[in-house]
Amino acid sequence: MCGIVGYLGDKDVKNVLIEGLKTLEYRGYDSAGVSIFNAGKIEKVRAAGKLQSLIDKIGSTGFDGSLGIAHTRWATHGKPTERNAHPHTVNKVSLVHNGIIENYMELREELVACGSVMSSDTDTELVAHLISKEVDSGKDLYEAVLEVKKKITGAYAVLVMSEDQPEEIIGFKCGPPLIVGLGEGEVVFASDVQAIAPHTKKVFYLEDEDVVLARKDDLKIFRESKKIDPVWTELDWSKQVAEKSGYEHFMLKEIFEQPRAFAAAIEPHINIERQSVVLKDIDVSLLKDIDRIFIVACGTSYYAGMYGEYVIEKLAGVPVELEIASEFRYKEPFIPSSSLVVVISQSGETADTLAALRLAKEKGAKVLSLCNTKHSTIDREADFKLYMNSGVEVGVASTKAFISSLGVMTLLATQLSKVHDRVPKEDEQSIVRSLLGLPSVMESVLAYDKFFAKAADDLKKFKGFLYMGRGTNYPIALEGALKMKELAYKHAEGYAAGEMKHGPLALIDEEILIFMLCPQDHLYEKTLSNLEEAKARGGYIVSVGTKGDEQLKSLSEHFLALPKGDFITNPILETIPVQLVSYHVAKALGCDVDQPRNLAKSVTVE
């Protein structure tokens, strides 16, 4: 959370920083600010609210300096006000920070006891005070940073500049990502390559404890205080720009991109001629020795993992334990070394998922990652890698990365079933055929966009939303409820339909909308009974089921038909209506669809 950018070079620093922040706003958007040299002094401009407030405030202000730093914030310590916005400047030192300083209370007490005056409620300001003190005692900025690094604990990616050294920026990190790009006579730092790619494709991903000292024509990277020769990565970046391409919101664009994203996720692993699955870049013999799988993730990625759990157990017969990353890392899990730990993360930077990966490796297990963001920390640290291949996802609510994850999970399950001699060849071919056919079916399901656009004014009046499904439809019910909560701020629950009678049925009255996922699968009759129970208590029913199902249609206020599918394909198609309903209800309520309140896309704090 929080996005930071730094620039040294001949371009207009203000523009580079603002354009960089635009690409990072997904990481936090409750305030923003810049510090840029002007007439030899650091000039700081900050504004509460979205980046646009900062842009309005800066207006046509000119800066003559050739370096600056900038920040877009997701508040951790201190309210989202201008006073708490970054950069934080103390005397000659100005800095931006992404992360949390954990020993913040103790440092603050010490600093205040020594006479420091705080001008914000943040943990970040303390780092500026500490560096400033070291600089005042005669150290240069690099030495000051090394000294302060010994005193702070927690998670941080920091860019700092000082009026005493107007030609340099120092970057250092422990936890959250920080990348430095080297161009012709220019250096760009950022939390994400999206802010760097317009300037240079030559990048270096800092490792924890690295310190970068950057001047326009000189860049040094230190690891444990020793200068290292960095291994540069050449970005494979065909301008994956975040543009809405005529859609009103990124989220809607990303929903409509799902057929393409899904195809891009599965195709690298499919041999079309043989109609078989071969997971690229995975040591298949390793999968043979695996006798247990842990799937660890957060939020939407966790629900993709739940789908994976069902499909892997059913197809491959390998036991799967599904874990929420923030729980897994602290519960002292028993992870036999014969296990495979699968971590799923769109951003590849989620702090809890990353910690789970590190824990699993410590315990001797092999880790397989499924990420969307190549070269992200999780991607870099995993033993084996799979990709969602969805392209940049900007909307804070994850959509296309989810649907791609479902596709890849199915391929993993199929590959595992093959190495465990479970799936006959004909079945593998039929799975491959139905996966390859899904993108064009998705195109037709997207037509429900019009239905929800029209229905949203009625649907938005409901007090609460209950999503129900059984089997592989259950994770989609949970995902539907999460989407409704995060986008429309409505109370929403996802339930395994068979569990309703154990309590949640009491919630149902005329003000509750039931979103029922009820395809004609092996659990159809049972799900239908659960629907009858909900309807009998006054619930308003919107159902998603199999085309031609007159019985389900007659029980529903609205019936959305999908082509006949199975436990693999039904959930993938159901995902589209559960996304669309939240999108349109949120829009009808006037909510900020792409940047819902209190959230950020990349959660790099615990």
Ligand code: M6R
């Ligand atoms: O980047 P990750 O997949 O690790 O992110 C996990 C969650 O933070 C994320 O899925 C979150 O729940 C989304 N906002 C849901 O739309």
